[in-house]
Amino acid sequence: MSGEKESDEENNLETSKKVKVPVQPLDPPKQIIYYGVPGCGKSNKIREKLKNVPEKNKVRVVFHPEYTNAEFIGQILPKVNGHVTYEFTPGPFTQIIKRAYLNPNEQFYLVIEEINRGNAAAIFGDTFQLLDRLKTGETDSLGNDPANAAANTFTEGWSQYFVQNDDVNAYIRGTENSIQIGNIRFDSNTAIRLPPNLSILATMNTSDQNVFTLDNAFQRRFDMELVRNEFDLTKPAVKTQYEAEIDDTGIQWGKFWGWINAKITATLKGLSSTEDKRLGVWFVSNVGGIIDDKVFAEKVLKFLWDDVFKFKRPQIFADGIDTLEKLINFFEKPSEGKERFDVFKDKANLVAFVASPTL
Template sequence: MTTQTPVDIDFFGDVKKDANESNILPFTPSQIIYYGVPGCGKSNKIREQLKDVPEKNKVRVVFHPEYTNAEFIGQILPKVNGHVTYEFTPGPFTQIIKRAYLNPNEQFYLVIEEINRGNAAAIFGDTFQLLDRLKAGETDSLGNDPANASVNTFTEGWSQYFVQNDDVNAYIRKATKLDDGSYQERNDGEPIEEIKIKEIHFNANTAIRLPPNLSILATMNTSDQNVFTLDNAFQRRFDMELVRNEFDLTQPAVNAQYNAEIDDTGIKWGQFWGWINAKITATLKGLSSTEDKRLGVWFVSNVGGIIDDKVFAEKVLKFLWDDVFKFKRPQVFAEGIDTLEKLINSFEKPSEGKERFDVFKDKANLVAFVASPTL
């Protein structure tokens, strides 16, 4: 563990470097789900937010339909080293919570991609209770054996409730005590009987809580809400933040994405994006999923300022055919295009006298929109 600058700290309480400096506020943990249409930049928002955070201070996991609580928290698995033993193998949740406990002066992040593509309630299991945090002015001295209850006082940012998990508890206590009184993360050997981090006495009887220096950031595609629905009880424990599906042309990378040409068509991605999203809204008007069907800014990415015709056809056109306009195809696509194969072939290899975007029934409207995007 990196040696920290000595400070006077009451574990996650007020911090002073010396008597002449004002107090530094304790960590305020975040629990945020960033949501929006596919390709709007949810993952990128988190990546930018954490770009200066060391790798050891963040753990990233992707939820999916087969992902389980045992994988997320940890499980007993066989290990072969001359002979077979059965040991607790920590999951990403337990790995990051241990680092947060042992390094109280640093901020840690658990990043969950596609939180609604797995059964989040089942994956979190009883640790779902830990998502409720103590607010300013609240304290809790429960959750420990009588000997510890009088000395362990949990304050703002800690989990309001607690869970008992002997395996996670023991894994956290597997550490090496350094000369300065701090602890080095270690996974082998026996757990230390008790870890004392300032005023917190953590022993075999101490329940598990999320510490204030551990934040949880997640992403959710609104178009995938039918995969596993996040119930209101789960969502209530997170702040929800919409990642707006728009081009911020002040950012060089976003500007380049807007101006990327769709192969040799002379039409920029940003122009097509604006036209097709307006068409989606108008064509599907009244349907509950209309907004979710729109294309995100980064639905496809440019390479060297160009979006390849095959990439556009196989990703964008396929999505429009299979998902967006599934029940509106005759209203959108040109006469004679009655299969996905014809749609892709007509775009990639237009017949003599035809152009790529002739695959759309109202290509003239697209041309007019490109000439005057305010239409």
């Protein structure tokens, strides 16, 4: 089915392959990594930013430890049509770069979720060097003579460097010997560069443990933008999330969120990972204004026990709670005379915090 969709798409792009399309000025390409604590809204920020962008103008991929360069760029795979043939199957990188090449008057976006959960340097491979873009006033020509200087000259927004990849090149050209992209004639000998109408937006959890780190050489080719872990109560959905009651406790998620994050900062003060351990605004989501007790226990309490307060459990949790199983059981089924949040040793402080007029 996906093959048919790709074929239809190529047919729709046929005009731009055969006719020289003048390139209209577009916004400069962006390369941004949105980072922050789990649940702070990184993916949602990108979704909001691209909500009016047509589906064909964006490709989304999730990096993970087993994800490879071949999957990202493309690879030769067998296909059966009465007999077996071996054909190049494009990955998300190649799919979006072709669309961007053939539609130079439109903006395109490659979205990479969890960019540090895979080995980004290995996944990008030699295309890593394409992340350097030509800046305003910089140009790079394809060795043309001075009399023809305007032709085949790459300008602001194109990759500063290039890589040779015959499979990607052939996929971009399709059945044509060459295609015209603005003043660039793209033929079988043309190397691959990122075009100026292709942006790359990525997300990264700063608290991830035991995952691949992004070295400075990789990070410096992206703008880094912190997604702040805060409630914007002017937005109805965020206000509902803040006011969502944690089951039947009478305690709002926004109040608990403020209390526990303050406790995390105070308890782990001095440790390099303090900020990264905080709970994001959307660490758990409400359903109809309620956060289910089981969801809260299995996600929030488990995270606090296993990760945040791993070495501080006696300071945080009530006496007698010495296993995760007991913690969850005590919260989900409090014994007679007890309340759910009695699982915390400092429950009285939580109650006082909740009663305060502001965070």
